Amino acid sequence: MKRLVILTVVLALFAVPCHGQRRTRAPRRKVVQLTEPNVTGAMSLEEALASRRSVRSFSNQPLKWAQIGQLAWAGQGITDPQRGLRAAPSAGSVYPIELFFVTQEGVFVYRPAEHSLEQLTDQDVRMALVRDGKAQDSVAEAACNIVVAGSVRKLSERFKEKARNYMLMEAGHIAQNIQLQAVCLGLGSVTVGGFDTRGVRKVCGLTRGLEPIYVICVGYPAGEGAAETAGAGAAGKKAALIIASQNYHDAELFDTKRVLDAAQVQTFIAGPRRGVTRGTLGGVAESTVLANRLAVNDYDAIIFIGGPGATEYFTNPAALNIAREAVRSGKVLGAIGIAPTILANANVLAGIRATSLLTEQQRLVQAGAIYTGFAVERERQIITATGPEAAVLFGRAITEALAGR
Numbered sequence: 001m002k003r004l005v006i007l008t009v010v011l012a013l014f015a016v017p018c019h020g021q022r023r024t025r026a027p028r029r030k031v032v033q034l035t036e037p038n039v040t041g042a043m044s045l046e047e048a049l050a051s052r053r054s055v056r057s058f059s060n061q062p063l064k065w066a067q068i069g070q071l072a073w074a075g076q077g078i079t080d081p082q083r084g085l086r087a088a089p090s091a092g093s094v095y096p097i098e099l100f101f102v103t104q105e106g107v108f109v110y111r112p113a114e115h116s117l118e119q120l121t122d123q124d125v126r127m128a129l130v131r132d133g134k135a136q137d138s139v140a141e142a143a144c145n146i147v148v149a150g151s152v153r154k155l156s157e158r159f160k161e162k163a164r165n166y167m168l169m170e171a172g173h174i175a176q177n178i179q180l181q182a183v184c185l186g187l188g189s190v191t192v193g194g195f196d197t198r199g200v201r202k203v204c205g206l207t208r209g210l211e212p213i214y215v216i217c218v219g220y221p222a223g224e225g226a227a228e229t230a231g232a233g234a235a236g237k238k239a240a241l242i243i244a245s246q247n248y249h250d251a252e253l254f255d256t257k258r259v260l261d262a263a264q265v266q267t268f269i270a271g272p273r274r275g276v277t278r279g280t281l282g283g284v285a286e287s288t289v290l291a292n293r294l295a296v297n298d299y300d301a302i303i304f305i306g307g308p309g310a311t312e313y314f315t316n317p318a319a320l321n322i323a324r325e326a327v328r329s330g331k332v333l334g335a336i337g338i339a340p341t342i343l344a345n346a347n348v349l350a351g352i353r354a355t356s357l358l359t360e361q362q363r364l365v366q367a368g369a370i371y372t373g374f375a376v377e378r379e380r381q382i383i384t385a386t387g388p389e390a391a392v393l394f395g396r397a398i399t400e401a402l403a404g405r
Helices: 045-051 065-076 126-131 152-184 197-204 226-234 250-262 308-313 317-328 340-345 358-366 388-402
Strands: 008-012 029-033 078-080 097-103 106-111 116-121 144-150 188-192 211-219 238-242 266-271 275-278 284-287 301-304 332-336 376-379 382-385
Touching (some): 065 116, 065 144, 097 152, 126 197, 144 152, 152 188, 250 266, 301 340, 317 340, 340 382, 376 388
Parallel strands (some): 238 301, 301 332
Antiparallel strands (some): 275 284
C-alpha cells in the first residue's frame, strides 16, 4: 500500500555565534521534509534496465515532492540507519557527493540524514544553467535538474592520488541509481556532462570546494503528463508573429513557432513587407502579412520577435498601436529578447511584471514595468521573455494563455 504523501514545510532559523560579538541571525531558509521513501515497487530491476533511455525533450509538468524525494533517496538516501550507509557505494564510506535539485521553485540541497531538502534560493535558475552554465537545452525544459557535485578534498587525505577517480566513480553510481529510479516512477531522464563548471557552480551557489560533475535532467517525456494538455484549448487559435525586415533572431522565431505549431495554433508571420526575410543566423522565413496593416481582432495572440532588427519597431507608430490595441482587446500580447521595449514604448507595461534581454532593462523600468530578469514573465495576458534560450518556455506560456490557463 502506497504511503500517503505528507509534505511538511518548516522554516529553519540558523544562528551564527561570533566570539566577542552579539549573536546574529542568518536568513531563514525553507526546508522541505520529504516523505519516507518507498522500498518496494511494481517494476523489476530487469524491466527498469530494459526501459531506460535518454530523454531530451520534456513536458512542462512539475514533479511532486514525493517523486523528488524518491529520486534523492535513490541517489544518496540512507539505507542502513545503524551504520549510516547510503543507496550508492562510496569508497571508505566517505560520501563526498552532494545533490542539488533545481526546479521552478528554486535550488535545494539534499540532506540525507534528515531526508529533507534545504532551499538555497527561491529563484528558477534553469534558464541560467543553459545561458551561464552552457548546459544543453534539455536543462531548461526538465521539471527537475539534479546537479551531482563532489569534493575531492574529502577523499584526498585517505586516498591521495586516487581521490578524484573514486569521486567520479561514485558520481556514476549515483547517476545510474537516479536514472533507474526515474524509470520506475514513469519519468524520463538524461545525464548532461558538457557544461561550464564555473558557470554551474555560480548559478547554483555551490561552495568552491564542490565540483559539479553531472546534471541529470528529469521530467515527464514530451507528450506525456497532465500538464501536456495545458495547451489543448489553444488548438485552432490564431497567432501573428511580427518580425523585422531583416535580422530577427532565428531561435526566438522558430522555437516559439514550433511550440505553437505543436499545440495546433495557427501561426502567421507578419513583417514590414511580404516575402522572404533572413534571420541573424541565416534562417529563412516568409512574411505573408503586412505588419502595418495587421488587424488585431483577426488574431488571438500578437507576438513581437526580437533580434537586432526589431529596433525598427521601437518607435514605429503602427507597431505601438498594435500593442495598445492588443491590450485593449484582451488579446495575448507577447514579446521576446529586445522586443519588450516595443511594449514599453507603447505604454502597456506600467505596473506589469516583465522581463527582456538585459540591455533593455532600463527602458522597461522607465516605462513603469516591474523588471524581474526571469526567463519568462506572464502577467494577465502580457508575456515577455529574455531571449532565444527562453523561446521554448515563451512559446509554452503563450500556448497556456491561449488555452485560458
